[in-house]
Amino acid sequence: MSDAPGELINGIGFSVNGRAIHSDEMPLQRLSEVLRKQGLTGTKVGCDAGDCGACTVLIDGEPACSCLVAIGQLEGSVVETVEGLAGPGEDGENLNALQQSFLQHGAAQCGICTPGMLMAATHLLRHNPTPDAQQVEDALGGVLCRCTGYRKIIDAVVNTASLRDVPGSPPSGAAIGARVQRLDGVAKVNGRDQFGADVIPTDALRLAVIRSPHHCADFIIGDTGQWLTDHGLDLVLTSVDIPGENRFGVIPPFADQPVFAEQRARFRGEAIAAVVGSAEAIARLDAETFPVQWTVLDPHLLPDQALLDGAMPVHAGRPDNVLVRGLVQRGDIESGLQQSRFSRRGSFSTPFIEHAYIEPEAGCAVVVDDTIEIHTCTQTAGMTREELAGILGMPEENIRVRPTSVGGGFGSKLDLSLQPYLCLAALKLGLPVAAVYSRRESMQSTTKRHPSQIDLHIACDANGKLTAIDFNGIFNTGAYASWGPTVANRVPIHASGPFYIPNYRARSTAVHTHTAPAGAFRGFGVPQAAIALESLLDRLADDAGIDRLQFRLNNALDNHQPTVTGQIFASGVGIKACLSTLQEAWVAAGERCAVFNENSTRYRKGRGVATCWYGCGNTSLPNPSTIKIAVNQQGQVVLHQGAIDIGQGANTVVAQIAADTLGVALSELRLVDADTAVTPDAGKTSASRQTFVSGNAALLAARSLRQLILREVNASDRSVVVMSAGTITIKDADQTHVLTLTDRPADSEGYVFCAVEQYNPPTTELDANGQGSPYAQYGYGAQLIELTVDVELGTVKLDRLTTAHDVGIAINPQLVEGQIEGGATQGIGMALMEDFVPGVAENLHDYLIPTIGDIPSFEHHIVEVADAVGPYGAKGLGEHVLIPTAPAILNAIRDATGAEVNHLPATPDKVLAALRQLS
């Protein structure tokens, strides 16, 4: 017993949510683990170190991180968890005022931090029912959220005491444009939502991954047989255990990542083996005892090292350690630059950025007859299945991907993580096998935002018209391809920003190094490019003597003007509308700064503006979505909605589109979530494509279903359709038809009427110069930040962010605001603090993301310039929102002080160093 986590003496008695618990768990067990074993999975574990606060519970009325509390200390204590917040009733739907306020304000997105936020807020409100924003920030400062940008959480808590009645669900025909609460929201505030770690059966075997502690090393695995026995484990898996291909990757032609490294590990944290045993055996395991011999090699951690002549190749067959290059060019760049009146050059860099979703990767694989089922948090069901089929050597029909709720993704949960290991183990043993990544292994092994080194040269004529942009970006793509090709392709298309540029050349290079693979992260490289462009635009505008916002307006792309790929939109180009919308706030901000700065030397205020544009959907590649909608014999409308909601709101937005198109009330839809066995493939939740692409598929499917129904009684399209139990009533101009459903034949799923439709955005391939129509639509935006710089310490405080994003039409304005605030907050982190250093910042106290105290106030202008092909004119938004924030902040720092920070993050030391350079 001496190796157990604490010797049990008499058991421990405490209460949870008023229920007495007598725990026979070991006294050193963390309270979070014990609660979760009791089925109270509403308490989430994000870091196991007190860094994220997701596991906050109340102990004797005081908030505590339950991951840091030994249950041995709880004798006689009173513990309260999120499950205890709702009023009486078995279903947890009798929400209290705070929970309702969270839903009304859109304070929960993915929902993984929500229990922690709610418990911290519960404590505050007990002692202070009407707190102000500052008091809320102080009380909730210990809980990290990566989705919301915090402001709606603050509003929800501040307004709990004065909460008005929840507005009812919109009537038929009024869903689009309504501030509808998330349809999946209740489970996010009562602790019942099921994330990756919440679906693991208590008796499942557990899997642990053996990882390389070295950035680059050759290895030989020793005798694992005896080691397994010594450690009481059931199974070890290495590369030889893979029935299919030991290779995966999100872009099949570039797939290069082994499930288990063979002979050489190419980054710190790369898997070389996995072991399986009982939960106890895995908890006891010290992975460092695994029998393996390492020969450590000198790694390339930076592109500069990998690009040196004669540098060791990361992969055979990828000369010069270059994965791929991208190019877009138009006009004559050389003469464009030479003949211009003003020009500016600059070199910029950004580091690795970690997604830092609060939910680490988790899942469970189960064999059911001839099928392997994987329950896991993922941004894509279909692609996960395709990749698993290749690895497992099994047909896709025998693989069922059942996505759980996703506690944040932002791009990284597109790639496989632990799914192959779990499936391999479950298939070998015939038993359920589960795993939850630790924060450290999540940060070590999953994808990051590409670090960038950008050289930029831009020019304008004497009137301030942009004449030329020459962009050259080197992106550290890490050890494996992941989304490196996408970044290399997207960046040259977007590096012009939403401006008309007659002479343009943008080159990108994705370079392999011995670091974690860089992959997809909200914007696919475009945010990095925007930092360079928007910084130089300000400097160029100053040279030309033109107001910085006006300079952008003068150069903004318009309808009928070619983009840098030569694509011409006849309508829907919204950047001018966005910039014009900001003009009033821009002037007011300038005045506020001037007044303040007149009397201040230590603190200087500044304003900064930046823009974005972003193509929605895959670049020049098919990316169809399919949606199914049906009516069963009971008269229920069932929406098979496979667009995975990672917090952004697809479950709600797609349903809003379907409801209005079909002509029924939103509340009448029954939702079936993503599951490869029951929902058609709605593609990946990436590329800001779900509202646009899956939204269009939903529109087409709902329209088809409506036509099926109307055709049945030969009614006109103006008819009103009313669903009721077992019947559909169709009211045409002067006739009413009643369709009885109960006596109609139903298909194998019980549906009387069923429509399945696909939408694939129309794009064309790009030619050798990157010319063509890579996207069917772009979304546009601009953001204005006001901030205060402490010129003695180099610290930056954000005062106000005013946004203008063109979404075509806002299907759900509350969700639009949620995306803007959350994306902008990630941009804030990128600008001011985030810096993932492999081997160093593998936790959430060395890797800093913004807390509730680091955000500005927000003011939003939702701009609606209808898109020609979006559903009801809607455009994508998810990634756009992050792009302008960081450059706007850098521009405002320069406006306030003159300091030019070109290398992110703009931590206090870098801001101060830039200030010193001025004098």
Next chain:
Amino acid sequence: MPLSYVRPLQLGAALDLLRNNRWTILAGGTDFYPALQGQRPSTPVLDITALSDLGKVATTPDGVRIGALATWTDVVRAGLPAAFDALKLAAVEVGSVQIQNRATVAGNLCNASPAADGVPPLLCLDAQVELMSHRGTRQLPLGDYILGNRRTQLAEDELLSAIVIPRAASTGSSAFRKLGARRYLVISIAMVAVRLVLSNDNRIESISIAVGSCSEVATRLTTAETSLQGQQAETGVEQLLQAQHLAALQPIDDIRAPAGYRQEAALQLLRRTVADAVVAAKTAGATT
């Protein structure tokens, strides 16, 4: 076979256990669990949280005793005099409310990180640490107790039973500032604590200054103190402080900031904290 976990009720029993075995001592758990990195503890664990004799915050004729079980929240709520304001300001910057509710001040000194938030204010309070063992009890100045980065004078059979602030040091006003790269949940780049006592003629009669996160161990800056001693406590007095007064600091480069920045920021932070303390002292003077 040694017990792997024990939570004794009697102090004597705990000291006996410490005499016979090597233990990891557990109190608030906020450093204990993160340090495990998901592994089981390699030594048996002695949980001291049931040793009520250790106590929380108490004012005695000799001064203030912060018992080993006192959490940061206990310190904030204890109604301590203004000399402790720096400690209280540090308390509300330790991690988060969740951490402050569990983590003990004593644990902060046992962990002995260069960025331990409690050390600068306690140095300004001339704090002594009380170490108990079966051999008896000893007290030593906090500055002597911490030897280096996570190294202290705590012997294997000893327990840090209390932090004792002598009555003579519980006087005056104090201030604290912490500089980090974000607002909450942050490990400091630099931090400064200042305690000062004003004379009747509004001069700085005595002043204690300590800086943390800028050397292996937080340190008192005696040259800075000397430079301010006897000065009129007026706005701007902090400008007397110059870079040379911080020569004792030996900051390092790490992920939070480069050494050069730390050195520079410490001076600015120091000036501001002195200014805060002067304002606090004059406000207190005006109201008494």
